[in-house]
Amino acid sequence: MPDGTKVAQAPEADVLTVKEYKSGDKPIWCPGCGDFGVLSATYKALAALQLQRHEVVVASGIGCSSRTPYFMSTFGLHGVHGRTLPIATGMKLANPDLTILVMGGDGDLMSIGAGHFPHAAARNVDLTCIMMDNQTYGLTKAQASPTSLMGHKSKSTPYGVVAKPMLPVLFALASGATFVARGYSAKPNDLTDLIVQGIEHPGFAFIHVQSPCAEFFNTYDYYDEHIKDLPPGWDRHDLKAAVDLALTEENVHLGVFYQEERPSLSKAVRQFEAEHKQFDLVEYVQRFS
Amino acid sequence: MARDDFIIRIGGDTAIGGVISTGDNFTTAAARIGFRTFTFRTYPSEIKGGQAWFQVRISSKPVYSLGDGCDILIAFDQEAYELHRASLNEGGVLIYDSGLVEPDPDGNIVRYGVPFQKIAREELEFVRGTNVLILGVMAGLFGLPPASLEEMVKSRYKRRAELMEKNIQALHHGYEYTKKIQKEDRFWLGTADHKARLVMTGNDAITAGALHAGCRYFAGYPITPASDILETMASQLPRFGGVCLQAEDEMAAIASVIGASYAGAKAMTATSGPGFSLMTELLGLASMAEIPIVIVDAQRSGPSTGMPTKLEQGDLFQALYGGHGDFPRIVLAPASVQNCFRVSVLAFRLAEKYQIPVILLSDQSLSHRTETIERVDTDVYPTTERLRPNGTNPEDYLRYQITDSGVSPMAIPGLDIHTYVATGLEHDERGHPRLSPQTHEEMTAKRFHKLEVARLDIDNEELCPRYGAEDADLGIIGWGATQGSIREAVDRALADGLKVAAMHPRVLNPLPESRLREFINSVDRVLVPEVNYQGQFAHHLAASLGITPLRFNKIGGLPFTPGEIHSKIQEVLVHA
Numbered sequence: 001m002p003d004g005t006k007v008a009q010a011p012e013a014d015v016l017t018v019k020e021y022k023s024g025d026k027p028i029w030c031p032g033c034g035d036f037g038v039l040s041a042t043y044k045a046l047a048a049l050q051l052q053r054h055e056v057v058v059a060s061g062i063g064c065s066s067r068t069p070y071f072m073s074t075f076g077l078h079g080v081h082g083r084t085l086p087i088a089t090g091m092k093l094a095n096p097d098l099t100i101l102v103m104g105g106d107g108d109l110m111s112i113g114a115g116h117f118p119h120a121a122a123r124n125v126d127l128t129c130i131m132m133d134n135q136t137y138g139l140t141k142a143q144a145s146p147t148s149l150m151g152h153k154s155k156s157t158p159y160g161v162v163a164k165p166m167l168p169v170l171f172a173l174a175s176g177a178t179f180v181a182r183g184y185s186a187k188p189n190d191l192t193d194l195i196v197q198g199i200e201h202p203g204f205a206f207i208h209v210q211s212p213c214a215e216f217f218n219t220y221d222y223y224d225e226h227i228k229d230l231p232p233g234w235d236r237h238d239l240k241a242a243v244d245l246a247l248t249e250e251n252v253h254l255g256v257f258y259q260e261e262r263p264s265l266s267k268a269v270r271q272f273e274a275e276h277k278q279f280d281l282v283e284y285v286q287r288f289s
Numbered sequence: 290m291a292r293d294d295f296i297i298r299i300g301g302d303t304a305i306g307g308v309i310s311t312g313d314n315f316t317t318a319a320a321r322i323g324f325r326t327f328t329f330r331t332y333p334s335e336i337k338g339g340q341a342w343f344q345v346r347i348s349s350k351p352v353y354s355l356g357d358g359c360d361i362l363i364a365f366d367q368e369a370y371e372l373h374r375a376s377l378n379e380g381g382v383l384i385y386d387s388g389l390v391e392p393d394p395d396g397n398i399v400r401y402g403v404p405f406q407k408i409a410r411e412e413l414e415f416v417r418g419t420n421v422l423i424l425g426v427m428a429g430l431f432g433l434p435p436a437s438l439e440e441m442v443k444s445r446y447k448r449r450a451e452l453m454e455k456n457i458q459a460l461h462h463g464y465e466y467t468k469k470i471q472k473e474d475r476f477w478l479g480t481a482d483h484k485a486r487l488v489m490t491g492n493d494a495i496t497a498g499a500l501h502a503g504c505r506y507f508a509g510y511p512i513t514p515a516s517d518i519l520e521t522m523a524s525q526l527p528r529f530g531g532v533c534l535q536a537e538d539e540m541a542a543i544a545s546v547i548g549a550s551y552a553g554a555k556a557m558t559a560t561s562g563p564g565f566s567l568m569t570e571l572l573g574l575a576s577m578a579e580i581p582i583v584i585v586d587a588q589r590s591g592p593s594t595g596m597p598t599k600l601e602q603g604d605l606f607q608a609l610y611g612g613h614g615d616f617p618r619i620v621l622a623p624a625s626v627q628n629c630f631r632v633s634v635l636a637f638r639l640a641e642k643y644q645i646p647v648i649l650l651s652d653q654s655l656s657h658r659t660e661t662i663e664r665v666d667t668d669v670y671p672t673t674e675r676l677r678p679n680g681t682n683p684e685d686y687l688r689y690q691i692t693d694s695g696v697s698p699m700a701i702p703g704l705d706i707h708t709y710v711a712t713g714l715e716h717d718e719r720g721h722p723r724l725s726p727q728t729h730e731e732m733t734a735k736r737f738h739k740l741e742v743a744r745l746d747i748d749n750e751e752l753c754p755r756y757g758a759e760d761a762d763l764g765i766i767g768w769g770a771t772q773g774s775i776r777e778a779v780d781r782a783l784a785d786g787l788k789v790a791a792m793h794p795r796v797l798n799p800l801p802e803s804r805l806r807e808f809i810n811s812v813d814r815v816l817v818p819e820v821n822y823q824g825q826f827a828h829h830l831a832a833s834l835g836i837t838p839l840r841f842n843k844i845g846g847l848p849f850t851p852g853e854i855h856s857k858i859q860e861v862l863v864h865a
Binding site: 097119 | 321485486487488489493497500501503505506508525527529530532534536537538540541542544545546547548549550551552553554556570571573574578665667700702703705706707708709710711712713714721722
């Protein structure tokens with residue numbers, strides 16, 4: 001197993017600016033896409049924390065938002081649709097010193113990969129999962145998604161969506177996520193702050209970002225009107241209040257809904273010192289004699 | 290003359306219990322004092338109830354297969370008797386619970402009826418001691434020193450003094466009981482050499498090989514017959530600084546293995562056919578993004594849920610060809626428990642060296658059977674570390690550089706400053722998505738070229754051994770766990786004066802083509818026995834080498850016996 005604390009081969013620049021986290025590749029997103037705001041907030045958060053680029057991995061699945069790793073100068077993995085959370089779990093368990101960001105969309109995380117989401121949250125894998133929710137499938141062009149509203153007419157639902165939309169914040173709370181927040185792509189400074197908090201949180205941090213699709217489902221006007229701060233004096237350690245709000249909210253609240261401290265998976269699996277760091281075959285096979 | 294190489298089969302309903310443990314205990318006790326053993330077991334897939342059977346072949350000389358039929362049948366109940374009596378060889382012995390089984394009169398076998406349950410209940414007042422009582426009877430009848438069984442009972446109950454005492458009593462009762470039996474059979478174990486040997490299952494050997502090769506990350510989802518690899522990894526990996534994850538499903542298992550390997554760990558998952566089906570999409574990602582992983586597929590019978598506790602060599606097509614698009618993978622098939630260790634180490638060596646997914650095909654019989662093995666080779670295949678971008682300027686680093694071997698330097702996050710994006714999209718040498726026809730052609734060729742280079746590593750005698758006549762008329766090519774039965778069948782055919790040889794490659798993709806061609810050219814005809822309907826390996830050989838072998842297929846969930854293959858050899862060479 002790599003021991004990340006041991007071997008950084010070369011020191012990086014003393015001060016890293018936003019520019020240094022950019023890969024130089026121009027994002028392929030459509031003009032007005034919310035994902036630009038999320039990308040910009042991510043650059044700023046990494047710069048704010050002065051994270052070394054080779055110690056950060058941005059993992060993603062398939063979809064518009066999952067293109068993010070190509071625009072970052074960090075390590076990245078652009079995998080298959082829906083499996084990013086287990087891929088990231090393996091990375092974190094193999095090298096707990098890495099900072100891991102999982103970037104995905106509502107299709108990737110709430111539909112094809114929804115079976116993995118509650119387990120990553122329950123295990124409290126120490127990573128930051130940023131979900132860019134545009135309530136539609138952008139890359140395959142305008143089909144309905146699990147967060148589309150009931151009645152929404154799309155190419156795949158010409159008579160209207162009949163399923164209740166999934167509530168990502170509620171799903172995360174119910175699954176045992178230890179940090180649950182919501183941001184809006186058109187408020188990149190607030191989002192930067194949430195991402196910084198998410199990365200600093202020692203456990204599974206879920207950030208639900210309303211990130212409109214300007215091309216197929218433009219919701220900027222709706223969100224500009226409906227976003228709202230959390231109620232004054234909000235206690236982010238009150239799970240019941242967070243669940244209640246996530247279940248009943250009519251407006252779209254921004255901020256940290258919930259946070260708790262619980263041992264992360266990579267800490268929990270290493271809670272005792274290994275008896276023998278070295279594997280000794282001759283000794284091991286004695287159990288079969 | 291006494292026979293000191295014989296097969297004991299124990300059958301009974303799992304609701305009565307003890308079929309497998311009685312067999313295992315007898316085997317362990319015998320192996321500890323130096324007898325060679327080869328077991329086979331099959332369970333019903335119900336949780337409780339249904340017929341289980343256990344078989345051990347035992348000898349003071351090495352044994353290579355489960356053998357033919359059985360020489361001694363121990364029937365716990367009437368159903369077991371009826372199920373197995375046709376398998377009892379001529380001159381064989383039936384031991385049965387005379388309170389539960391009514392055997393037919395039959396002149397060709399020896400029968401010993403013992404009211405096991407009645408004795409346990411009335412004389413010992415210890416019903417749970419029935420199985421140990423049977424062990425005592427077996428020891429007395431067939432010459433296993435009772436001290437070896439007593440040792441084993443002691444170690445098994447060392448923390449429960451009262452149970453230990455009662456079990457030892459039951460053991461001696463059984464042993465003494467046999468003095469009242471007039472022995473009419475000829476089965477008697479010779480003298481054991483008291484050499485320390487190991488008794489391992491295929492899954493034990495695969496796991497030991499993986500740990501030895503440096504595997505420090507394992508993820509799996511419970512599935513028969515691979516679950517015990519997950520369980521052993523869960524208990525052992527933390528001792529050596531590794532991590533084991535019970536994943537939420539097989540897709541998550543292989544996904545996390547890919548993530549762990551990307552982050553620098555040698556990583557493995559283990560499953561059976563249904564789980565392997567679920568992993569297929571991610572198998573393609575590992576090959577495309579060139580991330581080394583090892584996947585164990587302990588094959589079981591049938592498509593869909595099939596017969597989960599029976600064997601079949603039915604996943605070869607899936608291992609060789611499964612998945613969308615064109616992508617390379619390496620496929621290995623160990624031939625015995627001893628060989629499982631070496632092939633498991635080899636799997637990691639090839640995965641790391643060629644940055645490619647490696648599939649290790651076991652099967653239910655190999656994964657679960659035990660064999661007595663002399664020792665585990667401590668010097669096999671020095672572990673290969675993957676190629677890293679040491680010394681390269683990060684600005685110039687090409688993760689997917691086209692090289693002579695097809696292998697490109699792989700940076701590890703946190704350890705190397707050469708950042709890159711591993712990707713399932715077609716990409717250029719730097720790792721940028723590039724979907725041009727030329728790029729796809731060049732990069733596909735680069736990835737497949739690794740198989741050609743790997744072929745040079747595996748096209749040798751050790752990984753493709755030949756056995757039998759130098760100058761043969763018939764050449765048998767087998768794969769996986771059929772090796773032992775083929776070897777014994779070849780021995781018998783040679784004794785008949787027939788000219789037969791066998792070849793048994795451990796690497797099925799890439800094939801050791803020069804060894805195979807030389808072998809094929811040296812014989813008149815080629816026979817491919819395999820436990821599947823379609824002749825999957827025969828098909829692969831036909832496609833790869835342009836030959837049309839004779840196919841010999843068995844399905845039904847049980848392994849080939851030496852006798853079945855021997856008869857086929859005779860059919861081809863004598864009766865044709």
